[in-house]
Amino acid sequence: MNRKNVLFLIVGIFLAWACGSKQQSNSKAIDKLQEATIDGKNIYQRECVLCHGEEGDKGVAGSAHLTQSSLTLEERIYVISNGRGIMQPFKNKLTPGEIEAVARYTQELKR
Ligand code: HEC
Structure with a gap:
């Protein structure tokens, strides 16, 4: 060369x-x-309203009332990622960023 x-x-x-x-x-x-x-509210309305309701107090099939939830952000992220009871896990459906955004949105539903 x-x-x-x-x-x-x-x-x-x-x-x-x-x-x-x-x-x-x-x-x-x-x-x-x-x-x-990422719009947490948008994701919530698409994926979560069915059971938790617009305001987070629908309670279909024993869905926890998000208006009353005292879970921390980390705990919400865990429940949303891994599911609990009849709530299915969302970790294969939403990206980590989307899960965090929707978890933050559920905190806004608290009364
Ligand atoms: C199929 C119905 C269903 C859907 C859809 C659903 N959930 Fe749930 N969710 C439940 C039920 C039922 C529980 C209570 C589970 C238990 O404690 O056994 C729950 C619990 C929770 C909790 C824990 C609240 C607490 O204080 O214990 C959070 C946070 C939550 N859901 C957020 C969400 C978000 C965010 C979405 C959308 C991405 C979602 N859920 C979609 C049924 C659902």
């Missing part, structure tokens, strides 16, 4: 590395953006 080729190779490797790491930080930025724009 002559010197010119070696130089091209080095530049090539450098570009591949630079592009690769740039792409990664871009997708991280997109993740952050999505997290910030």
